[in-house]
Amino acid sequence: MQGGPQLQHRAITGFNPENIPFGASQATFIAPSNTGLGFLEAVSDADILALSDPDDKDNDGISGVPNWIELANFLTPKPNAITKNGKYIGRFGRKAGAYNLFNQTVNAYNQDMGIVSAYSPNDTYSKETLDPEISNAEIADVVHYLQTLKAPIQRTVESTQVKAGKELFVKNQCGACHTPSMKTANSNIQGLNNKTFAAYTDLLMHDMGKDLDDNYTEGSAKTFEWRTTPLWGLGLAKDSQGGKVHLMHDGRAKSIEEAILLHGGEAHKSRQKYVALSSKEKQELITFLESL
Numbered sequence: 337m338q339g340g341p342q343l344q345h346r347a348i349t350g351f352n353p354e355n356i357p358f359g360a361s362q363a364t365f366i367a368p369s370n371t372g373l374g375f376l377e378a379v380s381d382a383d384i385l386a387l388s389d390p391d392d393k394d395n396d397g398i399s400g401v402p403n404w405i406e407l408a409n410f411l412t413p414k415p416n417a418i419t420k421n422g423k424y425i426g427r428f429g430r431k432a433g434a435y436n437l438f439n440q441t442v443n444a445y446n447q448d449m450g451i452v453s454a455y456s457p458n459d460t461y462s463k464e465t466l467d468p469e470i471s472n473a474e475i476a477d478v479v480h481y482l483q484t485l486k487a488p489i490q491r492t493v494e495s496t497q498v499k500a501g502k503e504l505f506v507k508n509q510c511g512a513c514h515t516p517s518m519k520t521a522n523s524n525i526q527g528l529n530n531k532t533f534a535a536y537t538d539l540l541m542h543d544m545g546k547d548l549d550d551n552y553t554e555g556s557a558k559t560f561e562w563r564t565t566p567l568w569g570l571g572l573a574k575d576s577q578g579g580k581v582h583l584m585h586d587g588r589a590k591s592i593e594e595a596i597l598l599h600g601g602e603a604h605k606s607r608q609k610y611v612a613l614s615s616k617e618k619q620e621l622i623t624f625l626e627s628l
């Protein structure tokens with residue numbers, strides 16, 4: 337890849353920004369929400385793989401594949417890890433390119449913040465090997481913090497509108513990717529040990545069509561494939577995004593409805609089902625999504 341995974345093209349006064357090489361492909365990403373990630377980390381590979389249907393055997397137009405990634409040398413595979421040709425199942429990041437929260441944290445320090453560690457000592461831009469600017473213990477603390485940040489809890493579960501909306505969510509195939517319920521495997525963090533939770537993601541990659549193709553890849557992910565975004569906390573997003581939502585990987589959708597209408601590829605049929613709903617049904621579905 338030309339230029340590295342992430343460059344900082346703006347800088348504070350007195351420092352030079354990093355130049356983006358001519359011809360390098362450029363994709364925009366907004367930061368995902370960071371709550372409940374410990375649950376996603378504690379799901380077994382077998383459960384993720386069970387949701388995948390690469391040849392669309394059930395003929396619903398939705399396949400879903402894991403992002404098979406190379407394991408960085410500082411990582412240890414999880415117990416019962418499933419591999420394919422020596423590659424492992426990625427699960428964090430918009431393209432599921434990071435193996436676990438430790439991997440994500442090390443990469444984010446290096447690529448998003450330009451802070452090198454013993455695990456990832458090379459500066460992305462200059463390629464120079466530098467002395468660690470953060471200790472391994474500090475990284476471990478941040479990982480533990482992310483693992484134990486509480487998941488958003490659905491509010492108004494009992495309202496009839498929300499219940500009707502949830503039924504429409506399933507009937508319109510939204511749940512075929514945004515899996516309504518998952519469970520964790522064994523975890524040495526008690527709160528994450530064998531728990532059922534509702535993140536509304538299958539952690540798989542889906543072809544989302546050409547409008548969402550932005551020429552960017554990680555691992556085995558194609559440029560038009562994206563990991564299903566968890567929908568828990570969606571109704572709280574406005575408050576954490578400055579009063580207005582910014583949805584999809586690059587934040588281009590300014591409302592939940594706009595986000596749904598951007599669904600193409602494997603999700604095209606589901607989008608069309610949404611479009612065909614009556615305005616009352618649309619409102620029920622949106623009210624359900626806002627309760628998450």
Ligand code: HEC
Binds near residue numbers: 509586602
């Ligand atoms: C084929 C799989 C698939 C289906 C079916 C699907 N989605 Fe998605 N959804 C995704 C993926 C993948 C993304 C992330 C796309 C991106 O970031 O560009 C996403 C993103 C979203 C987002 C934006 C979330 C955020 O925080 O940015 C919302 C809202 C959403 N979907 C709702 C729905 C609803 C409602 C339905 C049913 C009408 C639906 N989806 C059907 C895969 C699917």
